[in-house]
Amino acid sequence: MNRRTVLASTIGIMGGIAGCLTSPENNQDGQGGSQNSVTDESHDCPEIAYFQAYLHPEHPHEREVYDAEDDDFMSYDNISELLSKAGEEYSEEPQDEIDENSPTLLAQVSDNSISRGDELNEELNQKIGDGVYVEHEDVVYFIEYRLEVC
Structure with a gap:
């Protein structure tokens, strides 16, 4: 050659x-x-939305803390399920096992029915953004949302 x-x-x-x-x-x-014109059907794997709830030792005072009920977080089935699981995990987790210096992941929920062009994805991105502090049943959680695409 x-x-x-x-x-x-x-x-x-x-x-x-x-x-x-x-x-x-x-x-x-x-x-x-x-x-x-590439469609999502050509992908071998689906888009998956992940919701995660963390217990933070202390939230930054410059960040707003939303109320899960008053600020309509509970109107989203995924977030409602997430906060319910986080509450169960928090009540079962021995307090001395929670690291006071770093966030502790308490719950995760996934959903493969949400996609990039979906109106719900846009709503969740606007509502949660880079993560929000939400109080539910007298506990403040840090909630994250991300849509993973392979």
């Missing part, structure tokens, strides 16, 4: 690999910035 053939093969292989690593939302089809 000559040098040009090897170089062309290498560039072709690297371009193919780079195309596989690019996420569908970053691909453009050249028509005004709309997304490629």
